[in-house]
Amino acid sequence: MNRPTTADLTLLVPELILVGMALVLILAARRIQTAPIALVGTVVAALAAAAASIWVVPSEGASGFGGMITVDGYSRFFEVLIAASLALAALLSAKTLDRDRIPRAEYHVLLLLASTGMMLAVSSLDLLTLYLGVELMTLCTIVLVGIQVENPASNEAAVKYFLIASFASALLLFGISLTYGVTGTTDFAGIASALRGRGSDPLLIAAMGLVAAGLAFKIAAVPFHAWAPDAYQGATAPVAAFLAAGSKAAGLAAVGRVALVAFDSEARTLSAILAGLAGLSIVVASIIALSQTDMKRLLAYSSIAHAGYALLGLIAGGPEGASATMTYACFYVFMTLGAFGVVIALGERGESVDGYQGLAAQRPGTAALMLIFLLALTGIPPTAGFAAKFVVIQSAVRADHVPLAVLAVVCSVVTAFVYMRIAVQMYMKEPKQAAPARLPLTVSAALAVTALVTLIGGISPGSLAPWTVPP
Amino acid sequence: MIDYPVLTVTTFLPLAGAALVLFLGSERFVRWIALATTLATLVVAAPLYWRFDKGSSALQFVEAAEWIPDWGIAYAMGVDGISLPFIFLASVLSVLCVAASWTSVRTRLREFHVALLVAETAMIGLFAASNLFLFFVFWELIVIPVFLLIGVWGGPGRVYASIKFLIFTLAGSVLMLVGIIALQRLCGTLDLEALAGAAIEPGHQYWLFAAFLAAFAVKVPMFPVHTWLPNAHTEAPTAGSVILAAILLKMGAYGFLRVSLPILPDAVQRFLVPMLVVSVVAIVYGAYVTLTQTDVKRLIAYSSVSHMGFVTLGIFTLRQAGVEGAILQMINHGILSAALFLCVGMVYERTHTREIADYGGLAKAAPVYSTLLALFCLAAAGFPGLNSFVGEFLIIGGAFETRFWLGAVAIWGVALGTTYLVWLYYRVAMGKTNPGLAGLALELDAREVAILAPLALLAVVLGLYPEWILSYLHAPVAELLAGGGAP
Numbered sequence: 039m040n041r042p043t044t045a046d047l048t049l050l051v052p053e054l055i056l057v058g059m060a061l062v063l064i065l066a067a068r069r070i071q072t073a074p075i076a077l078v079g080t081v082v083a084a085l086a087a088a089a090a091s092i093w094v095v096p097s098e099g100a101s102g103f104g105g106m107i108t109v110d111g112y113s114r115f116f117e118v119l120i121a122a123s124l125a126l127a128a129l130l131s132a133k134t135l136d137r138d139r140i141p142r143a144e145y146h147v148l149l150l151l152a153s154t155g156m157m158l159a160v161s162s163l164d165l166l167t168l169y170l171g172v173e174l175m176t177l178c179t180i181v182l183v184g185i186q187v188e189n190p191a192s193n194e195a196a197v198k199y200f201l202i203a204s205f206a207s208a209l210l211l212f213g214i215s216l217t218y219g220v221t222g223t224t225d226f227a228g229i230a231s232a233l234r235g236r237g238s239d240p241l242l243i244a245a246m247g248l249v250a251a252g253l254a255f256k257i258a259a260v261p262f263h264a265w266a267p268d269a270y271q272g273a274t275a276p277v278a279a280f281l282a283a284g285s286k287a288a289g290l291a292a293v294g295r296v297a298l299v300a301f302d303s304e305a306r307t308l309s310a311i312l313a314g315l316a317g318l319s320i321v322v323a324s325i326i327a328l329s330q331t332d333m334k335r336l337l338a339y340s341s342i343a344h345a346g347y348a349l350l351g352l353i354a355g356g357p358e359g360a361s362a363t364m365t366y367a368c369f370y371v372f373m374t375l376g377a378f379g380v381v382i383a384l385g386e387r388g389e390s391v392d393g394y395q396g397l398a399a400q401r402p403g404t405a406a407l408m409l410i411f412l413l414a415l416t417g418i419p420p421t422a423g424f425a426a427k428f429v430v431i432q433s434a435v436r437a438d439h440v441p442l443a444v445l446a447v448v449c450s451v452v453t454a455f456v457y458m459r460i461a462v463q464m465y466m467k468e469p470k471q472a473a474p475a476r477l478p479l480t481v482s483a484a485l486a487v488t489a490l491v492t493l494i495g496g497i498s499p500g501s502l503a504p505w506t507v508p509p
Numbered sequence: 510m511i512d513y514p515v516l517t518v519t520t521f522l523p524l525a526g527a528a529l530v531l532f533l534g535s536e537r538f539v540r541w542i543a544l545a546t547t548l549a550t551l552v553v554a555a556p557l558y559w560r561f562d563k564g565s566s567a568l569q570f571v572e573a574a575e576w577i578p579d580w581g582i583a584y585a586m587g588v589d590g591i592s593l594p595f596i597f598l599a600s601v602l603s604v605l606c607v608a609a610s611w612t613s614v615r616t617r618l619r620e621f622h623v624a625l626l627v628a629e630t631a632m633i634g635l636f637a638a639s640n641l642f643l644f645f646v647f648w649e650l651i652v653i654p655v656f657l658l659i660g661v662w663g664g665p666g667r668v669y670a671s672i673k674f675l676i677f678t679l680a681g682s683v684l685m686l687v688g689i690i691a692l693q694r695l696c697g698t699l700d701l702e703a704l705a706g707a708a709i710e711p712g713h714q715y716w717l718f719a720a721f722l723a724a725f726a727v728k729v730p731m732f733p734v735h736t737w738l739p740n741a742h743t744e745a746p747t748a749g750s751v752i753l754a755a756i757l758l759k760m761g762a763y764g765f766l767r768v769s770l771p772i773l774p775d776a777v778q779r780f781l782v783p784m785l786v787v788s789v790v791a792i793v794y795g796a797y798v799t800l801t802q803t804d805v806k807r808l809i810a811y812s813s814v815s816h817m818g819f820v821t822l823g824i825f826t827l828r829q830a831g832v833e834g835a836i837l838q839m840i841n842h843g844i845l846s847a848a849l850f851l852c853v854g855m856v857y858e859r860t861h862t863r864e865i866a867d868y869g870g871l872a873k874a875a876p877v878y879s880t881l882l883a884l885f886c887l888a889a890a891g892f893p894g895l896n897s898f899v900g901e902f903l904i905i906g907g908a909f910e911t912r913f914w915l916g917a918v919a920i921w922g923v924a925l926g927t928t929y930l931v932w933l934y935y936r937v938a939m940g941k942t943n944p945g946l947a948g949l950a951l952e953l954d955a956r957e958v959a960i961l962a963p964l965a966l967l968a969v970v971l972g973l974y975p976e977w978i979l980s981y982l983h984a985p986v987a988e989l990l991a992g993g994g995a996p
Contacts, residue, residue, distance in 0.1 A: 398661075402620065418653065418679075419646040428686070429580065435690045443690070447683035454679050458656075458672065466660040466668050500577035 046102035049109050049161070051094050052087035052117050053154050056124075059083035060150040067143035076146040077480070080128040083150060087157070088121035105225060106164040111507025112364075113161035116291040118505075119368055120160070120284050124153040126375050127280035129484040130382050134274050137385070140185050148185070149280065152178035156288035165214045165224040165249075165300070168292055172210070172256060175288060176203045179281055183273040195272020202265040203255065210252025216245035217300075226300040233303045246301055250311050253296065256289035257345045258338075260318040270338035275389065278334050279378030282341040283371040290348050290367050295509045297352050298360055309353045313442055316353060319346030320445065324452040331391050333381050336456065337374065340415060343453060344370050347446060350430040354437035360508035362433040368502060369422035369495050373414040376488030380408040383481045384474045394460050396469025404477065405464045407489055412457040414492045417450050422495030429499070514572050516586040519554040519596070520634040522546065523603070527626035536618050540611060543622040547604040547629065554600055554633075561593060563980050566988035568639055568702060576643075581693060585640040585700060590981035591766055591836060591989075592636040595759060598843045599632040601963065602755050606748035608960050609851055613747060613858050614662055621662060624654035625748060632756045636763065641689050641699040644767070645682070648724070648760065652678050655757065658749035659741055670737075670744035677737040681727035688720030692772070705771035705992060711779070718776035721768050728761030729821060732791040735814045742810035743863075747854030750806070754813055754846035759839045762820045766836070770824070771992050777827070784825045785911075789918045791818030796925035800932075804863045808933055809849045812889070815922060816842045822919060823904035829990060831907020833982045838900030840978055841888075841971065845897065848885040848964040852878070855957050859949050865933065870942030875951040879938040881961050886934045888968045890927040896971035 047054070059079050063070070070076055091114050101108040128149060135142055155174025162168040180203060184196025218224050220242050221232035233242070251262060258266040270278035293312075301308050320343050327339035348370060351363030380388065383404060387393035398405035414423030427450065434443040477485070495502065526546025530539050561569060568587030576584040588596065606625055614621050631651035638644040652675060660671030693699050696707040709717070727734050738758075742750050769777055777784075795815030802808035820842070823835025856871070856878065857863055872879040888895035891902075901923055909916035953961070971978060 398620070399617070413653065419649045424646075424649070428690070431687065432580065432690045432693070435687065436694055440687070440691065443687050444684070447687055448680075450683055451676060451680045455672070455676060458675055461656075462660060462668055462672065465657060466671070498577075500579055503577075503579040 042103060045100075046107070049095060049100060049102045049107050052091040052121070053157050055083055055087045055090055056150045056154045056157070060147045060154070063143045063147050063150070067141075067147075070143055071141060074132065076142040077128055077132055080146045080150060081125045084121040084125035084128070084153070088118045091117040091121070101163060105227070106167045107158075107161055108163045109161060110509065111505070112291070112295065112360075112509040115364055115368075115505050115507060116160035116287060117157050119287050119371055120153050120156045123280065123284040123287065123371050123375060124149060126379075126484045126487065127276055127284065129480045130279055130375070130379055131274075131276035132480040133385075133478045134276050134382060138186055138189075138274060140274070145182070145185060148178045148182050152182065152280070153284060156284055159288050160291040160295075163226050163299075165217065165226070165229075165296075168296070169207075169210060169214060172253075172288070172292060173207060175285055176207070176256070179277070179285055182277045182280070183269050185277070186274065191272045192274075195269045199265050199269040206252050206255030206262065209248050209255070213245050213248030213250075213252055216241060216248060220245055226295065229300040230302055233301070238304065238307060242304065243307055246304060246308050247311055249296060250293070250308065250315070253289055253293045254315050257286050257293065257348075258342050259315040259345045259349065260322045260342060263319065263323070263342045266342060267335045267338040270334045271332055273334075275334060275378055275382045278337070279375055279382070282337065282378065283375050286341060286345060287367045287371050290345070290363060293349070294352055294360055294363055298355065299509050305355050309355055312349050312353045313439065316346040316349035317442060317445060319343060319349070320449045324449040324456070327453065327456045330456075333389050333391060333393075336391065337377060337381070340453065340456070341374060343449070344374070344415075347427065347430055350434045350439070350442065350446060353439060353442070354433035356437075357508035359433045359437065361503070361506040362429040364506040364508075365429050365499065365502055366426040368506075369414070369426040369492070369499075372488045372491040372495070373411050373421070373423055376411040376485060376492060377408070377415060379481060379485045379488060380404060380411065383477045383485065387471055387474055391460060391463060393471065394463035395467040395471070397464040400469050400473035404474075407485055408464060409461055410489055410492055412461055414496070416454045416457045420493070420496040422492045422499065425496055425499035513553075515554065515556050516570050516588065516637040517572055519550055519557070519600070520586070520630055520637055522550045522553060523626040523629040523633070527623045527630070530619055530622050530626065533619075539618045539622050540607065543607045543626060544604070546626060547600070547607050550629065550633070551600045551604060554596060557588065557593060557596065561588075561590075561981075563590060564984060566590070566984040571639070581697070582642045582699060583640055584643060586637045586643070587639040588637055590983075590985040592763070593981055594836070594840050594978050595636040595756075595763065596633050598840055599629065599636065599756050602751055602843070602847055603629040603632075605847065605851065605960050605963070606751050608956065609751070609854060610746070610748045611956065613854060617661065620657070624657050628654040628658070628752055632752070635760060639701050641692065641701060641704070641768070644701070645686060645689055648685075649682060651757065651760075652682075655749060655752060658752070659745045662746040663744040663749065665744070666740065667744045670740035673737045674741040677727050677734065681724040681734075684720045685724035688717050691717060691720070701767060701771075707772065709773065711775040714773045714776035715779060718769060718773045718780060721764065721773075722780075725761040725764040725769070728764070729758060729817050730761070730814065731787050731821060732794060732814070732818070735791070735795070738814060739807055739810045742813070742850075743804065743807045747850055750810075750850040750854070751847045754810070754850055755843040758813060758817055759843060762817070762824060762835065762839055765821070765824050766832075766989065770827075770989055774992065777825075781825060781827070785822065785915055788818050788822035788825060789915060789922070791815065792822065792919060792922035793925070796922050796929065799929045800925065803865055805853050805865055805868070805933070805937070806850070806857075806863050808865070808929065809846065809853065812926070812929065813842070813846055815926060816846070816889075818922070819901060819904050819919065822915065823907055826904070826907035826911045826915075827990060828907040828910050829986055830903045830910070832986045832990065833979055834900050834903025834907060836982055836986070837971075837975060837978055838897065838904060841896040841900045841968075844964050844967050844971070845885055845889045848961060848968070849889065851960060851964070852882050852885060855953060856951065859951055860946060862945075865936050867945055868937040868943055869940050870938070870946070871951060872938040873942055874946060874949075875953065877958065878951065878953050881953075881965055882938060883934060884965055884968065886930040888972065890930040891923055894972050896968045896975070898972060899975040
């Protein structure tokens with residue numbers, strides 16, 4: 039293989055910006071523990087990466103590094119989404135970092151590097167680069183989960199997450215090696231052409247199943263979801279938000295490209311596997327969420343259920359299905375970050391369901407925002423959550439997966455109960471605790487952005503359509 | 510003449526009012542702004558009534574715009590003779606709701622009026638929408654304000670009632686969502702007029718009918734999914750009960766008229782008998798349950814089950830008389846249930862009890878109130894010369910035309926209806942004045958008389974001159990039944 043050319047490197051400008059900022063922060067780590075430089079730097083880097091991925095990176099469909107990395111509409115969409123969740127997660131972290139005395143520089147470096155891994159994963163055209171990207175993301179997020187070194191809950195969560203994640207990585211690697219064994223390549227296009235016109239064989243099914251299982255860990259789909267509630271609960275709320283938003287979006291993007299490009303000719307088998315994962319995720323997570331009293335756990339189960347909904351588009355397959363999943367992923371990221379944003383804004387009180395009692399009487403604005411996010415997560419118009427749900431159900435029905443669609447909407451009634459329980463606490467109970475402090479500016483900014491996207495996305499979801507380019 | 514998109518302006522003006530209330534600094538003018546908004550909505554809707562062509566069955570005041578072209582969804586509005594009376598009803602009742610809450614709602618004024626105005630947008634929008642997607646958006650939009658109205662400003666059992674309402678309604682509507690998506694896949698459009706002409710394979714129609722039935726039956730509510738209604742109506746504040754009884758219940762029946770009958774005629778034929786049976790069960794069972802109630806508000810709530818049974822019975826007779834009667838009866842029930850809930854609310858503000866046993870002899874203590882209550886009770890019982898009589902007469906006529914036994918059972922329902930309403934009036938207003946009421950100023954004040962007067966006027970006018978509404982219905986109902994619904 040040749041040395042990377044300038045053209046190759048231009049493809050990686052967004053990733054390079056993030057890595058560059060990470061290096062700067064590491065070098066300056068000792069000087070910036072108290073000033074908000076790390077936050078500003080991270081947000082600026084995220085915005086610059088998003089801008090670079092839209093404007094600097096060359097035209098459609100370019101690929102480089104010997105066909106391992108690409109820049110197309112699909113990767114661009116997810117890169118911008120990941121950059122957005124990085125910026126929002128950084129904004130949401132500001133207050134928590136002070137409170138829990140977490141080292142600022144290291145924290146932001148990890149956020150930046152995790153995002154780099156996500157971006158690499160969404161733009162890879164080869165199972166190996168995909169693996170590298172996904173693992174970079176996972177390693178960084180494991181450290182982020184355990185970053186409260188003196189907090190045993192945080193350590194426990196990190197250890198659990200680490201053990202399960204390494205198991206998942208092993209499965210993914212095993213799947214990749216089996217795929218290599220069957221097709222003789224790890225390149226997506228190569229796999230697709232090797233599989234074309236060739237009958238299904240058990241080895242191939244095993245390979246696909248293992249790859250799907252490995253990636254299912256990353257998006258926390260049932261039955262590979264067990265780490266998520268513990269990790270979310272043990273981590274600080276902003277880290278949980280980042281896990282729920284960014285790493286889920288990246289995982290979905292990876293599943294999408296693998297399913298629609300590499301294993302396209304085996305779409306029927308793969309979509310059966312994905313349908314199982316999606317159906318289980320939706321049913322199991324909706325039901326378990328009913329009994330949660332900890333907000334981070336509740337939102338963890340919510341994110342598991344949403345992973346199932348998002349998969350519906352990929353199960354339907356085809357460009358329309360991929361666009362549906364992309365729409366879902368985008369709106370999901372903003373509404374889930376919004377909901378976590380309110381949790382973070384309320385501090386200690388926000389982390390248990392009981393803490394929301396009487397919030398509407400004390401802080402009507404915050405309660406109204408939370409209501410919007412809860413309605414969106416439930417999927418009620420005119421919020422983006424409804425548009426997202428509509429488009430994935432539409433693609434499932436178009437692909438004749440009507441029973442799965444019915445199952446999904448019936449479970450959305452169950453989740454309505456989960457989310458509306460919080461609305462009941464906020465609006466229909468008397469306050470028992472002192473009013474929460476005013477929202478810090480950074481959190482307000484993040485909430486404003488997420489609420490705007492949640493509302494505008496619901497009223498005019500079509501404006502997203504030009505961006506949801508299937509792989 | 511000023512030209513503006515009447516339907517869009519009428520629909521979204523309350524929403525604009527809600528935004529104004531939301532961002533207003535002080536709570537002092539909230540009531541006035543809400544009142545002004547609802548009155549302005551009534552005014553901007555005026556062209557709908559004088560420029561409407563009653564002879565045509567086509568949609569009028571049509572507005573169309575691109576909305577989400579990639580998903581094949583357009584923004585489309587239009588009204589015909591069936592939907593127009595409901596827009597009128599919704600905009601009139603919204604004014605009355607604001608007025609009726611003037612003294613009874615004292616907490617969280619701002620949120621209350623925002624919820625009320627958002628609900629008005631959803632109600633008007635639902636009846637104005639001519640695209641099924643838009644229809645669904647408004648259908649769901651009304652759920653949240655009503656959920657909050659019940660849960661925040663309601664009675665002692667409000668939390669349970671509001672959650673029950675929410676879960677029941679959502680459970681129905683999500684299945685409708687799948688039905689809508691399936692319709693779009695089968696027909697390639699969600700425009701209601703275009704769908705009415707589409708030929709759908711009967712096998713598909715049955716499933717679609719079932720999916721839509723889930724949503725409509727819960728909203729009507731039909732037996733046996735009516736159990737959310739007594740809780741929700743009883744616990745809701747007066748304005749909430751009015752919106753629920755007068756408009757929300759009509760949404761389901763309106764859905765049958767807009768979707769089931771014109772788009773799924775084969776399925777309607779197939780499920781005709783079960784639907785008719787369920788309707789008469791609702792009439793009779795609902796009436797018997799109503800008889801046993803001891804809570805005034807709960808009694809009126811249960812009476813809705815029976816009255817809405819008449820409406821679905823009329824719709825599924827598939828006869829001109831029956832369907833016209835059903836629609837007229839929807840309007841009548843809207844007026845009367847609103848009036849009765851307002852009456853209960855007004856007296857509850859003074860006595861703080863809803864037990865029938867705590868009342869008695871109001872006729873002496875509050876003659877004006879008792880006269881109006883008598884008028885509304887008689888009207889609801891189907892007294893000739895008042896509005897319900899015509900509707901019930903037409904429905905039962907249609908029922909006798911289709912199947913004799915249906916008419917016979919329905920007549921029994923009317924008799925029971927008279928019984929529970931007259932008995933209610935007897936226990937509340939006649940006899941000796943209940944000692945517990947001594948010393949209370951029970952008579953209505955001018956504001957309350959002004960709220961009830963328009964409803965009383967409507968009840969009398971529609972009783973003497975039902976053709977006022979019926980003239981709007983002749984053409985569209987004939988078109989509806991000619992479209993394949995009639996046997």
